[in-house]
Amino acid sequence: MPALAALGVLALAACSGGSSGTQATGSSTGGAQAGGQTITVWHYFSDPNQVALMDKYAQLFEAAHPGDKVVNTYVPYDQMDSKVVAAAGSKTGPDVVVFNGAEAATIVLGGGLLPLDDYLSAYPDKAQLPPSTLHVVNGKTYAVQGYVNLLGLWYNKDILDKIGVQPPTTMAELETDMQKAKDAGYGGITLSGLPNSQGEWQAYPWITDAGFTYDNLDQSALANGFTRIQNWVKKGWLSQEATTWDQTVPFQTFAAGNVAFAENGNWQMATAKANAKFAYGVVPLPISSTAGIYLGGEGEGIGTYSKNPQLAWDYLTSSYLAPDGQLAAASLVGSLPSRLDVAKNSQVTSDALLTPFATEIATVGAAYPSAKIPPAGVAAVQTAMGQAWSAVIGGQQSPQDAAAAAIQAVKKASNG
Amino acid sequence: MSAPAAPVARQGGRSGGTATRGTDARTPARYRRRPQKRLVFLLPAAVFLAALSVYPLIQLVRMAFSAVTAATLNSSWVWTGLTNIRTGWASGQTQQAIVRTVVFVVIVTALGMALGLGGAIALRTRGRWSGILLAVMVFVWALPPVVNGSVWKFLLGSNGLVNTLLLDLHLRQTPAPFLYSQYWALGSVAFVSSFAVIPFNALVYRAALLNIEPEVFEAAAIDGANKWQEIRHIMTPAVRPTTLVLLVLTIVYGFRGFDFIYVMTYGGPGTATNTLPFLGYLQAFVRYDFGLGASTSILAVLGVLVLAVVYARSIRREEADR
Numbered sequence: 001m002p003a004l005a006a007l008g009v010l011a012l013a014a015c016s017g018g019s020s021g022t023q024a025t026g027s028s029t030g031g032a033q034a035g036g037q038t039i040t041v042w043h044y045f046s047d048p049n050q051v052a053l054m055d056k057y058a059q060l061f062e063a064a065h066p067g068d069k070v071v072n073t074y075v076p077y078d079q080m081d082s083k084v085v086a087a088a089g090s091k092t093g094p095d096v097v098v099f100n101g102a103e104a105a106t107i108v109l110g111g112g113l114l115p116l117d118d119y120l121s122a123y124p125d126k127a128q129l130p131p132s133t134l135h136v137v138n139g140k141t142y143a144v145q146g147y148v149n150l151l152g153l154w155y156n157k158d159i160l161d162k163i164g165v166q167p168p169t170t171m172a173e174l175e176t177d178m179q180k181a182k183d184a185g186y187g188g189i190t191l192s193g194l195p196n197s198q199g200e201w202q203a204y205p206w207i208t209d210a211g212f213t214y215d216n217l218d219q220s221a222l223a224n225g226f227t228r229i230q231n232w233v234k235k236g237w238l239s240q241e242a243t244t245w246d247q248t249v250p251f252q253t254f255a256a257g258n259v260a261f262a263e264n265g266n267w268q269m270a271t272a273k274a275n276a277k278f279a280y281g282v283v284p285l286p287i288s289s290t291a292g293i294y295l296g297g298e299g300e301g302i303g304t305y306s307k308n309p310q311l312a313w314d315y316l317t318s319s320y321l322a323p324d325g326q327l328a329a330a331s332l333v334g335s336l337p338s339r340l341d342v343a344k345n346s347q348v349t350s351d352a353l354l355t356p357f358a359t360e361i362a363t364v365g366a367a368y369p370s371a372k373i374p375p376a377g378v379a380a381v382q383t384a385m386g387q388a389w390s391a392v393i394g395g396q397q398s399p400q401d402a403a404a405a406a407i408q409a410v411k412k413a414s415n416g
Numbered sequence: 417m418s419a420p421a422a423p424v425a426r427q428g429g430r431s432g433g434t435a436t437r438g439t440d441a442r443t444p445a446r447y448r449r450r451p452q453k454r455l456v457f458l459l460p461a462a463v464f465l466a467a468l469s470v471y472p473l474i475q476l477v478r479m480a481f482s483a484v485t486a487a488t489l490n491s492s493w494v495w496t497g498l499t500n501i502r503t504g505w506a507s508g509q510t511q512q513a514i515v516r517t518v519v520f521v522v523i524v525t526a527l528g529m530a531l532g533l534g535g536a537i538a539l540r541t542r543g544r545w546s547g548i549l550l551a552v553m554v555f556v557w558a559l560p561p562v563v564n565g566s567v568w569k570f571l572l573g574s575n576g577l578v579n580t581l582l583l584d585l586h587l588r589q590t591p592a593p594f595l596y597s598q599y600w601a602l603g604s605v606a607f608v609s610s611f612a613v614i615p616f617n618a619l620v621y622r623a624a625l626l627n628i629e630p631e632v633f634e635a636a637a638i639d640g641a642n643k644w645q646e647i648r649h650i651m652t653p654a655v656r657p658t659t660l661v662l663l664v665l666t667i668v669y670g671f672r673g674f675d676f677i678y679v680m681t682y683g684g685p686g687t688a689t690n691t692l693p694f695l696g697y698l699q700a701f702v703r704y705d706f707g708l709g710a711s712t713s714i715l716a717v718l719g720v721l722v723l724a725v726v727y728a729r730s731i732r733r734e735e736a737d738r
Contacts, residue, residue, distance in 0.1 A: 081486070082701045089490040106704055109487035195684040196702065241574050243596045243685035376487065380703045387686050394685020396598040402686075 036067040037308055039315045042084070043098040043298075044077040047248070049270035053332045057319035060328075064318040068311065078196070084303070085110030093303040095312040101145055101299035102197065102368050102382070104135035105375030108142045113301040115140040119313045125321065125339070132367065133338040135299050137375055143299035146320030147335035150293050150365065151205060152356050153286065154254060154262040154272070157279035159186050163260075167283040171209065174286050177260060178237040187259035188237025190250035193393035197379075198247050199386030201294055202263060203229075204366070209291040214370040214381070219407045226392040226399035233393055243394040265296075266357045269334025282356045284363070292366030297335065330354065336361070377413030384409030476717070479710035486704040493707075500711035504699075510712060512687070513695040516602055517716070520691050521670035523606035524613065528666045531610070532617025533655070537647060539618060540625045550619075557615035565679030568608045569595065572680075598688040601681050605689055609676045613669050617662055624658040625651055657734045664727040671719050692716040 039061065045051050051072075058070035073094065075083055080099050087093035088111045099107060107113050117140055120126050135143035153174075155167050160177070163184050168174040178188030192202045203225075210225030212218050232238040242250065247264060254262035255275040263285065272280055285293060300320050302312040319325040323345075326337035330348055336357055337343045348354055369378045388406035391397040397405070480500055482493035504510040535553065539546045556564070571577050572594035579591040594604040628650065636646055674693040677683060683690040683698060690698070693716055700709025 078702065081704070085486055085489060085704075106486050109485070110704070111490050193685070194682055195686060196682060239574060240593060240596045240685075244569065244573075244681060376485065380705070383698060383702050387684070390684045391686025391688075394596050394598055394601075394688065396686035396688050 036069055037311055038069045038071055039096060039308070039311055040071050040073060040094040041096040041098060041315070042073050042075050042080065042094040042303075044075055044080050045098075046074065047271070049333050050267070053329055056328045056332065057315075057325055060322060060325055061315045061318045065311070065314065070315065081106045081110070081112075084112035088112045088304050091305050093305045095303055095306040095308065096315055097301050097303055098298050099143075099301070100197070101135055101143065101297055102201075102294075102378065104143050104299050104301070105137050105378055107301070108137040109376060111304055113142040114304050114306065114309055115142060116144065116302065116313070117141050120144075123317065123321075125317075128339040128341050129321070130338065130340065132295060132365075133297075135301075143301035144316065144321060145297050145299055145338045146316075146326055147297050147329045147333075147338055148295050148361065149265050149267050149297040149335055150295055150357055150360055151202065151263055151265050152282045152284060152360060154251075154264055154268070154280060154282050156186075156254070156257065156260055157281055158257075159184070159260045159278075167281065168286045169283070170286050171288075174261070175232075175237075178232070179235065181260035182236050187239065187253075188232065188235075189261040189263065190245070190253045190259050191238070191242055191263040192245050192247045192250055193242035193390045194246050195243070195383075195387040195390035197382040197386055199389040200382045201296065201368075202247070203385060203389040205263075205285050205287050205291055205293050205364075208366070209287040211290075213292075214372040214410065217407055217410060219403050222406060223399045223403035226388070226402050229389070230392045230395070230399055233395070238393070240394060243390045266334045266336060266354065269353055270332060282353050284356050284360045287364060289363065291364055293360050293364050294368035295361060295365045296368045297338075372414070373410075374414060380413035381410050384413070473717070476710050476713065479707055480714045481711075482707050484706040484710070486706075489706060496707070500707045503708055504712055509687070509690070509695060510692075510715070513690050513692045513712070514715070516689065517671065517673075517691040517693075519602060520606045520609070520673055521667055523603060524610040524670035524673065525663070525666045527607065527610035528613040528617050528669070529659070529663060531614045532662070532666075533621050533659075535614060535618030536621030536625055536655075537651060539622050540651075550622075553615035553618060556612065557619070559612075561612065561675035562679055564612055565608065565676045568611075568676075569680045572604060572608075595681055596685050598685055601685060601688050605676050605680050606670075606673075608680065609670070609673050612676070613666060617666065620658060620662055621655055624655040628654050657730075660730045661727065661734065664723050664730065668720050668723050668727075671716055671723070 041054070041058075043054055045054060054072045058072060061070055062068060077100070080097075081103050084093060084097055084099070084107050093112065097107065097113065104113075120129075120134075120141060129144065133145040133148065134141050135145075153168070159181055160167065163177070163180040163186075165173075165177045165180060168177050174189075181188050192198050206229060207222055207225035210228065211221030212225055229238070233240050245253075251262055251264045251268045251271060252275070253259060254264070255272060257276070257278050266282075287293070300316055302309050302316075306312045321339070323339065323342050326339055326342040327345060327347055329335040330337060330351070334353065336354060337345070337348060342348070343358075348358075369382070373381050385406050388397070388402040391405075392399050392402045478493065481495060481497060483496045483499070484493050488494070535549075539550055539553075573579070574591040578594070579588075582588045582592060592600065594600050632650055633646065636650060641649070672693060673691060674697065677689050677691060677694045678697070681689045683694050692712060696709045696713035696716065698709075699712055700706045703709075
């Protein structure tokens, strides 16, 4: 039956006409040497800094396990879950899966991950891992997180100096600053309006600032949040083109130097350092204390059909969960360590760019995805909300219609 | 003459003189077995076709009438009849996707056929420039859709080449929202999709045009026909059989349109470019409702199957006419 399922998925893929597949990245590691064992890691990173981090993890593991090798394999972001599930159907798959933590339930329900409870019970540093960084589905832990990622407000200090303002701390200040930036010939803000989970991730702070949560499903509050963002487009602060941008493009646009603000993540630090030819900084998103910013990041789990699950766990503990690995993620990519002890390391606490993100974690950090959404409905809710977000930015729907459609889709997904 | 002799004569006729050996008593039986031997050579292709096309198609149909999610994909599928189809229609997304698919196919077909024929007429003559243009067209045709789509996404962006030209030439005051307006996006993606099919159509049309005897054009020139009359009275009738085949192929290509939407708009803004193939993709591989995605994809498959039958019949008719 699993083989039949895999063929069914193949047929469906043929109907969609999708192209691409897996391809080996330029990992520093190769195949296994004679006598050594190989750990296969599936990931979706293409950014050079993130690829460098994967190579660093491989080096850490290989240093701890001489003779064993890591093979990092790139899988496109939006194909990761289906490929892991399809591989599990044919009783194959990687040793380690690095995936969007919010989608853990999808892979777990598809039989793609092994429970980690036994490994975690025997792990001496388990107390250093906060519960919010462990992905639990139906009472079992299936993935860990080596770091936390979240959104903040990046600003172009050169532009703010020219228009004579300080980084905003309230929504009113942000909107005033964007108008001043526009009057001076600059763009106001960049963000992603893509109609998928990335759009929903970026929308969440603004719609929760308007009073919406997945607990209350307040349609008028959601419409108010959408109205605000549509006004940003109408006033020329935000480009309608955001509907075609994933999270990488808006930051590249910001880094080009003609936009005052960017709603983007801590993982963009290396990109900013490499590309921005102006003074820049980060402040917490100017949202209310009752609003939320998702605490995201990749989940790391062991594939159900890993040939050597114990060695795969050793890979995780010597890379993602090791203090050296977490500090490497902070320095190479700008990720916030998930271990409590490493989060207090001076390398992290003395970083002016990381501090605002750490503040957000403490004040407005929100579980991603919302615990209110049942595991099987997460993907449908994220897609529906992302489409609504995109529709109001692109002007396809009024804020009221988009909110009504999104609420209806969320209710349907939540009720199964 | 007895009945067995007839096949011998026919086979002998085809193989050029082997009929003289037909006097051997064993020969008729050997020749009668030959068709079965030929079938053996078809076997590998048939096996591949059954394994990689027919069987997955059967699974797709099963999936469309079953409840299949990420949780149940690798276990037994519960038969739910028309539930998936009803769910798709009740959401209204299927109907909207059908309308968008039809618009998309019409644009792709119209532009692909017209510009394909135009390109073939321009390339009919042999020479250096037509050779260079031909090479460029083959390059465009061979370009992976992801690369092609990414380049066009860049060209059609607010700061892309097309908008820069429009602004510099004062044809517009603001950038044209090619990919992010609900009114422009579908047309823009359809245009790019047709751009990718033009080289193929032009090459096929060119082959048909090259079959026209030069004497026909010489006679037309003697009679005083101008270029337009040559196109209307000589070329267009000559490529009519090719047009029918190409029309079917282009419509099928349009129905399958997915890559450019995936790369350029991801179905957006909102749902403005959600055609049937892309909606099926979202349902199956983003929401992981494989049953619902299969039921949507079945609609696209049905459209393609109907056209495949038309294509097969037109091919058979064309061969019969030769």
